[in-house]
Amino acid sequence: MLRVEQAKIALGDFSLAADLVLEQGQRYAVIGPSGAGKSTLLGALCGFVPLQSGQILWQGRDISQDDPGQRPMTMLFQDNNLFPHLTVQQNVGLGLRPDLRLSGAEQAKVLDALRRVGLADHSAKRPAALSGGQQSRAALARVLVQARPLVLLDEPFAALGPALRNEMLDLVAELVAETGAALIMVTHAPEDVRRIADQVVFVAEGRAEAPQPAAALMDNPPPALRAYLG
């Protein structure tokens, strides 16, 4: 369980308050207007953005001061963060060892993850030789090898067409179900929320609200969410 306790996050003139609990095995969509602070919230959870006050507790332990690499989470960005000069296999291997000196067992893990996302036959290619969907799969394989209990996605598939995006969302849902990880995903698309999320964290007016069950919330949105959804 990840507990964000009375957190205040400040970035220049912008500030965001958050007080919420995220449970293992649940899938959360983070939604809200542009500029409301969704990416900032994920950045604070990951440790890229410092807290001004409050705490982040993982299984009861304060991780607010921990470096991003020490935290129990892995983050997937929209641009997938693949290195163009490395092969797909090496890009995934980076998830295990930044110096890429992988043991035999680690190599096997990388190949397993590539198989799991359907890229076993593409492991020796460079990212530029892959389609957009395949690049997303490669980035997902890197998330998978890290096997962290929390997977954070910041609008990961916004650049993909609707069919491919749905395919990727379903794959993400399968992968987190297999590993028991919690998923925390920023999205602008209500259909993504309905497809994948159990709970919704609504971010607006300087606050990240406590999670609420997704289906009920989307069927009957309160005024601020209704205004955002249009």
Ligand SMILES: Nc1ncnc2c1ncn2[C@@H]1O[C@H](COP(=O)(O)OP(=O)(O)OP(=O)(O)O)[C@@H](O)[C@H]1O
């Ligand atoms: N490094 C920074 N320094 C100062 N202000 C920043 C910085 N990064 C973001 N901000 C500001 O913080 C606010 C929240 O930005 P953030 O990217 O978290 O919003 P968002 O909800 O993810 O938006 P979008 O949906 O458009 O991606 C914005 O007003 C933004 O201008």
